[in-house]
Amino acid sequence: MSDIDKATVAKIARLARIKIEDDKLDHLAGEINGILHWIEQLNEVNTDDIAPMASVVDAKLRWRDDQVTDGDKQQAVLKNAPRAEYGFFAVPKVIE
Amino acid sequence: MSNYVVQGATGDFEVVIGLEVHAQVTSNAKLFSGAATDFGAEPNAQVSLVDAAMPGMLPTINAECVRQAVRTGLALGAEINKFSVFDRKNYFYADLPQGYQISQFKHPIVGEGTIVLDLDDGVSKEVGVERIHLEQDAGKSMHDQHPQYTYVDLNRSGVALMEIVSKPDMRGPDEAGAYLTKLRTILRYIGTCDGNMEQGSMRADVNVSVRRPGEGLGTRCEIKNVNSIRFVRQAIEVEARRQVDIIEAGGKIDQETRLFDPVKGETRSMRSKEEAHDYRYFPDPDLLPLEFDDAFIDAARASLPELPDAKKTRFMEALGLSDYNASVLVAEAETADYYEALLAAVADKTGKPAAGVASKAANWVLGDLYGALNKAGLAITESPVGAVAGAELLALIEDGTISGRIAKDVFEVMFTTGKNASTIVDEQGLTQVSDTGEIERIIDEVIAANPGQLEQYRAGKDKLIGFFVGQVMKATGGKANPGVVNDLLKPKLDG
Numbered sequence: 001m002s003d004i005d006k007a008t009v010a011k012i013a014r015l016a017r018i019k020i021e022d023d024k025l026d027h028l029a030g031e032i033n034g035i036l037h038w039i040e041q042l043n044e045v046n047t048d049d050i051a052p053m054a055s056v057v058d059a060k061l062r063w064r065d066d067q068v069t070d071g072d073k074q075q076a077v078l079k080n081a082p083r084a085e086y087g088f089f090a091v092p093k094v095i096e
Numbered sequence: 097m098s099n100y101v102v103q104g105a106t107g108d109f110e111v112v113i114g115l116e117v118h119a120q121v122t123s124n125a126k127l128f129s130g131a132a133t134d135f136g137a138e139p140n141a142q143v144s145l146v147d148a149a150m151p152g153m154l155p156t157i158n159a160e161c162v163r164q165a166v167r168t169g170l171a172l173g174a175e176i177n178k179f180s181v182f183d184r185k186n187y188f189y190a191d192l193p194q195g196y197q198i199s200q201f202k203h204p205i206v207g208e209g210t211i212v213l214d215l216d217d218g219v220s221k222e223v224g225v226e227r228i229h230l231e232q233d234a235g236k237s238m239h240d241q242h243p244q245y246t247y248v249d250l251n252r253s254g255v256a257l258m259e260i261v262s263k264p265d266m267r268g269p270d271e272a273g274a275y276l277t278k279l280r281t282i283l284r285y286i287g288t289c290d291g292n293m294e295q296g297s298m299r300a301d302v303n304v305s306v307r308r309p310g311e312g313l314g315t316r317c318e319i320k321n322v323n324s325i326r327f328v329r330q331a332i333e334v335e336a337r338r339q340v341d342i343i344e345a346g347g348k349i350d351q352e353t354r355l356f357d358p359v360k361g362e363t364r365s366m367r368s369k370e371e372a373h374d375y376r377y378f379p380d381p382d383l384l385p386l387e388f389d390d391a392f393i394d395a396a397r398a399s400l401p402e403l404p405d406a407k408k409t410r411f412m413e414a415l416g417l418s419d420y421n422a423s424v425l426v427a428e429a430e431t432a433d434y435y436e437a438l439l440a441a442v443a444d445k446t447g448k449p450a451a452g453v454a455s456k457a458a459n460w461v462l463g464d465l466y467g468a469l470n471k472a473g474l475a476i477t478e479s480p481v482g483a484v485a486g487a488e489l490l491a492l493i494e495d496g497t498i499s500g501r502i503a504k505d506v507f508e509v510m511f512t513t514g515k516n517a518s519t520i521v522d523e524q525g526l527t528q529v530s531d532t533g534e535i536e537r538i539i540d541e542v543i544a545a546n547p548g549q550l551e552q553y554r555a556g557k558d559k560l561i562g563f564f565v566g567q568v569m570k571a572t573g574g575k576a577n578p579g580v581v582n583d584l585l586k587p588k589l590d591g
Contacts, residue, residue, distance in 0.1 A: 061387065083245070089250070090248075093242075
């Protein structure tokens, strides 16, 4: 895998809406590369004929019945919102 | 059907269209939570803490949404994948509290299928379906309620959607319209989506590109979230024209997301969204792969009703209906249901085979009944004249009690008063006169009263027979059986 550069870190940060000062980008790129290289050690293991694993435990996806068992809790849902009006979340205007 | 072309200054261009339809799955609860899906509730009243993406909440899949996606795939003759995977599609938006949409990227639940379009003049065309995947809907943002704030309602957040992706097989606005119409019909027949575009339960992203005939595919633009079939057609027309103008001016098309503005009749770039389209898909670690067995698929298949194409074929082959009548009757499941109930009741009341009365029944539904419903602004399910009541009227025509002409008057009274046909016929004394003695007496009177016309008729003016029929009908208040009148009149006139 190619190394993560400063510009890529800045892009990922923007996509995740995390503010990172310019002078921190180089340092973070180094840390991310360190983690990636560490994980890439797994490439040394031969995985031919081994099916991709979705979970470390031998479990199947749990299904639920199609019944309404939740909701009707507007107050609770809005409780932590910085701003709520008329039952809506009120967020800074999104300009299209 | 002639091919749709956009005429440019330097020659003709062909249009290539693919559609991604988002269809809301009919279910009581959401895809991964137990909150309700009903339309029109108080804001944020149908939101669980899972839908609001509170920390620590985990998704659990709704079995019915899986079953509905499988039924949809089967109805489109598509391959069903017994193993599929949910991925996270990451993007940032105020009405997406998770910061990602749970969707299916690499391994969708349904693979390739086909939709047969019914085009003009009985022509049909197959359009490929690339895939169907299950995903969560986002919440709803309202930007026009407050000068500084956007209001967000999460009731729709987490509702199950099927994204039905076509192959780029369509070549004009008519075909795109026919595709959406047919898809909507099928979804409504099988009950996996209500197809209500006004309420947003079905919306389309439209991919459009143009090329000179014989060239490879051009660069496409995606027009997002078009919410009516009419707008899809308009959007294609204006977008194709825009692209042709750019190419002919020596420019090139940028692959981008665009928005259709029906008021201005133009599409415009949504550049603000471009950068966000780095979705960084990865398998959702909260969800194991979605797996089911053949028995699950078989049960889903067994639950499907007769599909519109099969019904249309049966109407034409077993009942002898015309292509046009059959197409119109099967277009809405409710119309087909009404017609079938009507036909069964007519056959039952008259003792005649269904095929013998099928065309008359179809003409009545599409003529008298549709005319009255349209005028009154009612859907067929709201008809004041139900299928059994309609059948009684048709049976009265069949057994000769009333003429077809009188039946129209009776129907009008039925429609406005809700009374049944035989009551109206009795009350108003509309029973057709088939008594030959009675009719013969009237014919004699009419002939005696019109010696001039009789002379002209006998001198060779054959057409005057119409005049005599008219006089007899007038004298009987329209109740004389026209067949009997014709049979008796001609020998008497001929002398």
